[in-house]
Amino acid sequence: MIQEGTVLNETYIIQKPLGSGGGGSIYLAYHSRLQKHVAVKKIHEAGMVPEEILRREADILKNLRHSYLPQVFDFLVMPSGVYTVMDYIPGWSLKQLLDSGHKFSEKEIVKYGTQLCEALSYLHSQNPAIIHGDIKPANIMITPEGNIVLIDFNISAFTRNDGKAYTFGYSAGYAAPEQSMEYKRIYGNPNTVTESAEAARGIPVDFRTDIYSVGATLYHMLTGIKITKAPEGEVLTSAGDGLVFILNKALSNNPSKRYANAGQMLSAFRSIYKLDKRYKRMExxxxxxxxxxxxxxxxxxxxxxxxxxxxxxxxxxxxxxxxxxxxxAREDGDVEAxxxxxxDALEIDSERIDAYVERVDLLFDQHDYEGNIDYIKNDVLDTEGLEYTTDIGYIYYMLGLCYFETEDYSNAVNAYKNALKYDSSDGNIYVQYAIALARTGDLDGAIDALEDAKKNGASNALVYLTEGEISMASGDYDTAYDNFCGAQEETNDDYIYMRASVMLSEVYRKRADIGEGDAAENYRQAANVLEDARMHLPSSYKTVILQREAQCYIDAYNFSSDVADAHNAIAALQEIVDTGYAEFGVYDNIVILYQNCDELDKAGDALQTMCEKYSDYYAYYKRMAFQEILLQNEAEPGTVDYSAFEEYYTQAKEMYATAGVIDMEMDQLDSLYHDLVSRGLL
Amino acid sequence: MDFILDNMNIFYIIGAALVLIGIIGFIVVTATSEVSKKKLVDKLSKDY
The missing domain is CATH 1.20.5 (Single alpha-helices involved in coiled-coils or other helix-helix interfaces)
Structure with a gap:
């Protein structure tokens, strides 16, 4: 007991005792130089324990600056004892308030709990962290301003590398169960002196023991009851949802279920409303x-x-x-539809190939081979993003057929090669490739391609057709004839039948060309073959066949001068006219044939028909001029009049000048005109 | 435009309506609940 008025270290004038605890007695003193009140704590164990242990509290507090922690001013080692000089905290401890029967509202508990956690969070965040170790109402002061100050760091400790700190005491009712049990295990009866290494080291504590003590202190404040034994399950049920949750978590018997540090508990207090049932319901x-x-x-x-x-x-x-x-529409011949x-199809999908395939087929059906070649090259194959399926192979195949039909066999060969790149398993393509090669004179290539065709399932008809083409190209017309007949017999495909028939007629024409047998008869036979094919094939092939048929009869007539041949040719040409697809040459040939047969009346009728379609074409007037010459040649002497000839000639001449073509018959007409002029007939 | 309208089907209309309702509803709920939350937090803060 220090007497009032005692001056310590010539600075601190002791005024009165403030209280006494396990660590020492506390006195109110006056700092004579700073002229302010301070608290002087006389440490009880002085003389029994080393100085570094006595300095523990001062060493811990000396570097701390926090509103809710006291500040240490001095540490005195004097003959009369060891003293720690620190802030004087006016007010009351929570213990005093509890002992006086003060009831704390939940709002107060939340406020003090938050401040306590702030102070503790500050301690836990130090490096090394500080474990208070003895949080209880007696060590929490309430200032006149209503804030807490956490005091008494007598058994506090710094954490070591393993995150544990070691202390030498506990306060029953506030210390975590593991802290109190460990104390009892190590030290047994508090009155027993234990001198083991474990006892020298102390009781292990960590952040969570402080958390428990905060929970126990707040629990005491809330209920007025001190926890006397380790809690099992939830210790608090009747309070605000948030407070119940926080305290139950802090007071968990299992340290791992508590808040890991004061910072977490502080966050929980700061957002305590989030733990309220009303808030949770709303969320x-x-x-x-x-x-x-x-x-x-x-x-x-x-x-x-x-x-x-x-x-x-x-x-x-x-x-x-x-x-x-x-x-x-293609089958109905409705080209417009x-x-x-x-x-419409292209508007939906211009990259899908089906519509292009159909149009290629349409143009092929129309025998518009040149147009089809342009379409495939410029519209189909140049389409950006076109889907590349085996149908592309078909497109190239059709391109090859079109080139073939226009007798451009080199390009046909290239097209078939491209077709085979996309579809190398189609025997038909190999067949056409072989035929095109045969037409270009590459017989070895054609034979190889034919072998490939056979391997890839080319039909017998196509094999016959190809063998016929190869025989034809090698000049073996008899074998070619047999092969084309075989193709005709074997095939069910109209196009193949047509090709075989045309080639059969070509065999006869070749025989006529090389002088084998009667030429006119060969041409007639060629025409007969084509006529038979025309009867066998659908109407879409009619025009193509008729043109060849007419040409055969014309060639026969040229050799035989037999009017019957001319009439057969005229009949074939007339049928072409009847189909509505006849071009000028068809009309012209009819007129010429009639003129050659001296049937000028019928030639006149044919010219009349020609006039309906070609009155703006020079060749019509040319043919009219020739007709006039023939008519005047047969006129009675004295009635000859070449004025009509002159009129047609002049018209033809004028139109020919702008036609952009070369026509040998126009030269012939010039000669006739000049002859008539020289003879004074014009 | 005609092409789009020609190929418009009922699924597009229903789907677009649902997406719109979902987005607007989400925004409205979020906004109104923020206001309610603020009021509740103020009230709870007073309680604690």
Missing amino acids: LRRSIMQILFVLVAAVGVVTLYFGYRKSQTDLVSKYDEYIENMIE FEQYYN
Whole structure:
């Protein structure tokens, strides 16, 4: 006991005792130089323990600056004892308030709990961290301003590398169960002196023992009851939701279930409202509503996807429908409708190949081979993004056929080569490739290609046709004849039948060319073969066959001068006219044939028909001029009049000048005109 | 435009409506709940 008025270290004038605890007695003193009150703590164990242990509290507090922690001013080692001089905290300790029966509201508990956690968080965040080790109402002062100050760091300790600190005491009712049990295990009876290494080291404590002590202190404040034994399960049930949650967590018997440090507990206090049932209900309600609307939007996205899929399916169906319509229109010969469906299909998908394939087939059916070549090269193969399927092989195959029909066999060979790049398993392509090679004179290549065709399942008819072509190219017309007959017999394909028939007629024409047998008869035989084919084939091949047939009869007539041949040729040409697809040459040949047969009346009728279509073409007037010459040649002497000839000649001459063609008959006409002029007939 | 309209189907209309309802609903719920939360937090802060 220090007497009032005692002056310590010539500075601190002792005024009165403030209290006494396990660590020492505390006195109110006056700092004579600073002229302010300070608290002087006389440490009890002085003389029994080393100085570094006595300095523990001073060493811990000397570097700390926090509103809720006391500040140490001095540490005195004097003959009368060891003293720690620190802030004087006016007010009352929580213990005094509790002992006086003060009831703390939840709001006060939350406030003091928050401040306590702030102070503790500050201690826990030091390096090394500081474990208070003895948080209890007696060590918490309430200042007149209503704030806490955490005091008595007598058994506090710094953490070591393993995160543990070691202390030498505990306060029953506030210390964590593991702290008190460990103390009892190591030290047994508090009155027993234990001198083991473990006892010298102390009781292990960590952040969570402080957390428990905070919880126990607040629990005491809230309920007025001190926890007397280790809690099992939830110790608090009747208080605000937030406070119940925080205290139950802090007071968990299992340290790992408590807050890991004071910072976490401080965060819980600062957002304690989030632990309230009302807040949780509101959050749950909001989350449910948000999830609901997210689900609605998700269902919307899925529906949109289905919409997209359906529209894609619809477009594919529509495209397929257009393709079917194109096929029908092609079969019906309705080119206008075909073109409309073709454009509609391209509008849906210009990269799909089906529509192009149909148009290639249409142009081929129309025998518009030049147009088809232009279309394939410029429109189909140049289409950006065109899907490359085996149909591309078909397109090249058709390009090859078109080149073949225009007798451009080199390009046909190249087209077939390209076709085989995309579809190397189609015997038909090999066949056409072989035939094109035969036409270019590459007989070895043709034979190899024919072998490939056989390996890839080319039909017998096609094999016959190809062998016929190879025989034809090698000049073996008899074998060629047999092969083409074989092709005709074997095939069910109209185009192959047509090709075989044309080649049969060509055999006869070749025989005529080389003088084998009667030439006129050979041409007639060629015409007969074609006539038979015309009877056998559908009307779409009629024009092509008739043109060749007419030419055969014309060639026969040129050799035989037999009017019957001319009439047969005229009949064939007339049939072409009847189809509506006749060009000028057909009309012209009819007129010429009639003129050659001296049937000028019929030639006149044919010219009249020609006039209806070609009155703006020089060749019509040319033919009229020739007709006039023939008419005047047969006129009675004295009635000869070449004025009509002159008129037609002049008209033909004028139109020929701008026609941009070379016509030998026009030279012939010039000669006739000048002859008539020289003879004074014009 | 005509091409799009020609190929528009009922799924597009329903899907777009649902997406719109979902987005607007989400925004409205979030905004209104923020206001409610602020009021509740003020009230709870007084309680604690």
